[in-house]
Amino acid sequence: MEQVIGADAESKLISILKVLSESSETLGSTTIARRLEGEGVFLSERAVRYHLRIADERGYTQPVGRDGRMITTRGQQEVKEALAAQHLGFVREKLEMLAFQTTFNPEKRTGQLSINTSLIDKDKLKKTLSAMQDAFKAGLCVSDLVATAQEGERLGSVVVPIGKIGLATVCSVAINGVLLKAGVPTEFRFGGVLEVRNSKPRRFVAIIDYAGTSLDPSEQFIRARMTSVSEASRTGSGKILGVFRTIPAPAREVVEEKIAMLKEVGLGGVYALGNTSEPLCQIPVALNRIGLVQLGGLNPVAAAVEAGIEIENIAESGLIDFEKLHSFWQIQI
Secondary structure: OOOOOOHHHHHHHHHHHHHHHOOOOOEOHHHHHHHHHHOOOOOOHHHHHHHHHHHHHHOOEEEEOOOEEEEOHHHHHHHHHHOHHHHOOHHHHHHHHHHHHOOOEOOOOEOEEEEEEEEEEHHHHHHHHHHHHHHHHOOOOOOOEEEEEOOOOEEOOEEOOOOEEEEEEEOOHHHHHHHHHOOOOOEEEEEEEEEEEOOEEEEEEEEEEHHHOOOOHHHHHHHOOOOOHHHHHHHOOEEEEEEEEEEEHHHHHHHHHHHHHHHHOOOOOEEEEOOOOOOEOOEOOOOOEEEEEEEOOOHHHHHHHHOOOOOEEEEEEEEEEHHHOEEHHHOOO
């Protein structure tokens, strides 16, 4: 039976979950208490252990080893919902952080880059992969390089639950991370539903500004069934996930060079590059800047959801070593 606790205790529980959500490793009560202290929350190790037991009961955390805890997908969702009011603009901050943390070097083909994680029922894997094929064939993705994980294993910050298979797709911010390392900062404007006609981007028909949301736009558009990625993959016309960024105009040559380099290692995702100070896909662009339309990394997953398959998605779920990625076409069922 779930234990009921007061508002103050709930606040402390959320603080503990937040610490766990920001760690890529399992944490014990001693470490959690120390990190909470750094954020102005003072709890003894005994109090932390008490709240962790409640978190375990609710399915927010799972024990690992003697004293370690790992946050679950359910726990991640609880943190996201509990702190929603504080997190306006959180998605943009997360994108900027992931771009900064990107260490991928396309020339050496080494380093880390950002991913999205999708959780698929084991018995639906074959059907899911089949539904994704057209989107990967049509190139409506950042890359056909993916990673998979079994239950209990980790993809980015996500631990794969029992009965699920984890699928990591390359996130669009991986491109911006490489550009940042080349000295090109990106302005993250919004995520949207992009209308495509004759395999060319036409206009955004729905947008969510990163500065005004605490939830990833792609996750919301997929959940609302606002895409027709499968149709766009087959016919060249439909509605897909896209993102809009801008870059400084003087950086164009560097950007084109990096885009070409990334394509050589299997990373695409740049759908359109505009002209200086000119609108792109009907979106105005500021003076001395260039618009950049990138494909959403979750487009193949959106195609599977369109086919009626329930998939839980965690966009921008963390980083992965490039060498751990492999071709989508090599997934063993």
